[in-house]
Amino acid sequence: MMSIDFASQKSPLQQLDGRTKLIALMSIFVLALLFSNPLYALGLLVLVLVIWWIGRLPWKLIKNIMQFLLVIALIILVVQVFFYPGKTNLLQISPPIKFIGFSGYITLEGIMFGVAMVLRLVVIMIVAPLMVMTTPLPEFMVALVKLKVPYRFAFIMTTALSLLPSIQNHAAIIQQAQLCRGITDFETKNLLTKLRAMAGLLVPLILGTFRDSQTLDVAMSSRAFGAPVKRTFLLESHLSAVDYIILVITFLLLVAGIYLRIRGYGAL
Amino acid sequence: MSDNEIIRCQGLHFSYPNGMEALKDINLTITQGEYVAFVGQNGSGKTTLVKHFNGLLKPTQGSIHVFGEETRDKKVSALARKVGYVFQNPDDMLFCSSVEEEVAYGPTMLGFAVAEIKEKVESILQELGLQTQRETHPFALSLGDRQRLAVACVLSLDPEVFAFDEPTTGQDYFGGESIMEVIDQLHAKGKTILIITHDMPLVAEHAQRVVVMNQGQIALEGTPKEVFSQTNYLRTLSLRSPQVTRWAQNLGLEGQTVLDIKEMVTWLEEKYLPAPVQGKGGLA
């Protein structure tokens, strides 16, 4: 399973305010949704990878994400190749199947659209860890609150993220316990068996998580969570000159992107 | 390996993937039918060591032989039939919808005949006092019963060795006694018992051999009497012998270590206290 490490690496991205990072990455997300031309999508991917490099984040995680997406990517490609109403026919592989809208040909546009979708998906899947790994959770929380996200919601999001490692730990222990019951499913190479074994982890995991979350509820309430006063935040965050510059660049990119899209560029 | 040896560690080292050294140069032999307690602070390596006995962890250096074979290439699920491990939290081991199903799971998976499975499940349920709850959902049982169920599930695989991770921690006195009764019964049947624990009275009253771990190494080893006689050393390891042991030592007990209440009363009456004044017992 992918493990997301919250200890930020030493990089220029650390100095940016959480709000800047959040806004910049959300904008990339929006741009990824806008463009269906593989070239534009590729451009965005390059941009995101450059940011990843600046943040000195591990390339191994990119590899993990790619592996994780492999099956989905293939499915997307195949679907688009068959169903996208393209014009430039390349290769006929069967007679037309009217009721699903398949012309019988693999089209250039189909392939391009498929590729673009995959690239966009990769960009979106990289943006999330990019945010999480360059921003310590308390900073992330403060950024959300300063952007007027209600505290309760911001709290739920960040706490869920911070509890993920302990849930992963528990899952590992349950897996060990089941191995000790003689269950061989975890140790096979068969993917289907492995999936079935993972499903067997769910009940004890969910039960344990539920119990723990009840205790958490008590602990939080006992520390005045939800008190009807204006909450103080120990962590201060200010926008520096660099932050403003990045925000302006982001804004320009976003405007440019929307403008291009309206004018018909960036789509197939 | 001699006939009776079932576990042998030679020069065992273990480091976690992040580089942390958890076990250093462990040399240990366990023979059939022993009742061994592993004690030490959290982080001393006791759980890490015992997890090597059933292959959950594999040594990074050195070797460990279980029933004559190295564990390195063995699967945990295979070793589970020789060395059973009962986790501290029984809920981590249970996943079926009834007690009967849980106990039948192991043998079913191993391909036993239906009639044989039925017989096995019956006898195990009887042995652990769970017959009346066979239809109950595991999570509806009390903690004590869930613990017994976890033991039953491990028992259904018929291992020769049973390892228990903190069986009495977090429970009241009765709950602790109850599970220790189960464990003692298993020992009486000839099983080898390994217990990881902080509970010193448990160790004094049940174990035949104590292995004291400290910072990844075996710091002290011997019978409970031998180990608990070394009060000063134990203190440096931040371990506390049972209250009666310390009491007797404070009173100047010579050459003998008191392990439990019975021994204490005997020693006091025979060696330390004057004879009681007849008829004047108790309150002044």
Added chain:
Amino acid sequence: MQSIVEFRAVTFSYPRADKPAIKDISFSLYPGEFSAMIGPTGAGKSTLCYCFNGVVPQLFSGTLNGTVIVSGCDTCQMDIPVLAQHVGLVVQNARTQLFNVTVLQEVGFGCENLGWPRQKIQKRVEEALAFVGLSGYESRQPSALSGGQQQRVAIACVLAMDPEILVLDEPTSELDPIGSEQVMEVIARLNRELGKTIFMVTHDMEFVAKYASRVLVLNECCLMEDGIPQDIFGKEDLLRAARIRPPQVCEVSQQLRRHGYSIPRIPISLEEGVETLRRLHDER
């Protein structure tokens, strides 16, 4: 002296439960007292702890009869955030009550929620961490600490809000010996040096004998006994019914007394035990 906590005929039932979790509980705590609550698992001790700061009945739905008054506030009328400034509640498992990324964030969490000025929060956090012996741990990750350290952080979290009363539900039951001793030392100092009123649920009778000036016995949802440790540990039938084993010093002394030895006052701690027996020995 005016009581600081008062339970008046408190009965609470969880929804869909066929019997109450606690029944007809009445007692008062006085400022500066160190009280321990003992009893078998499932007797309702945790539920009772939750009554102190309004978690029951405000967070957990159910039917509450009777009244709980804490520092003059009725726990049914006052909001939990207000009560949290009078009562600090620390639950059993240290790991699950810590959910922030740094110790600083964790300890400051309560004060942040109360909207205190930043400088005041920083000062309170510093003082709380210093008191529990964890100065300098501000940027550490709570989940990476040892059990004993985690429990001390949990204590610091509630201490930072400066409540007069601290309620601790089995603070040491999942810790190793050294962690337990460190946590108990902190709790004792909270009482000795800061005059906090302590209410602690525990299974460790040695700790009860060593630190508590008052013991309440909860069994089958009802308050069975309320008195000083010396009296409570002398009541063998009560303890047996409540599945409690008194400190070994007590048990031995009681047996000696039954065999005719003159022991006017049953010792409950190691020190008292040594003194009592030395006296008897010297009477030779």
